[in-house]
Amino acid sequence: MSDEPRVKLAAHPRARRHISTAKGWGGLIGFVVVGLLSYRAHMSGFDSALHALAGGIGLYLLAWAGAVAIWREVAVAEVARARKRLEERALQAREAAEAAAKAEARRASAAAQ
Numbered sequence: 001m002s003d004e005p006r007v008k009l010a011a012h013p014r015a016r017r018h019i020s021t022a023k024g025w026g027g028l029i030g031f032v033v034v035g036l037l038s039y040r041a042h043m044s045g046f047d048s049a050l051h052a053l054a055g056g057i058g059l060y061l062l063a064w065a066g067a068v069a070i071w072r073e074v075a076v077a078e079v080a081r082a083r084k085r086l087e088e089r090a091l092q093a094r095e096a097a098e099a100a101a102k103a104e105a106r107r108a109s110a111a112a113q
Contacts, residue, residue, distance in 0.1 A: 007075045015071040019064065026063025031056030 009015040034055025038048035 007072075007079055009068065009071050009075060012071070012075055015075060019067040019071060022063040022067035023060055027056045027060035030059025030062075033059075 009019065031052045035048055035052030038051040043051065
């Protein structure tokens with residue numbers, strides 16, 4: 001186990017909301033589409049409902065897996081972007097400190113003469 005903190009999608013507010021929305025829509029669309037197709041295939045009401053339920057569950061799981069896969073990549077990219085931005089700021093601060101130190105050294109040298 002590494003000491004580096006891990007990105008958790010459950011703690012990411014946008015990811016959590018989008019994953020839940022994808023699951024909801026996936027389940028609903030799967031239920032409705034499979035239900036309509038079963039009804040149009042002249043299945044009994046019970047069989048149509050059973051197939052619709054199975055289709056809803058299947059698309060719910062598929063939507064969940066897809067949303068999690070996508071958000072893993074997005075979250076990793078966000079972390080990489082934030083890390084790069086932090087490194088750039090640290091570099092700028094270091095350069096500014098070096099420039100200030102050089103200017104102070106020049107002032108001290110000029111004052112000593």
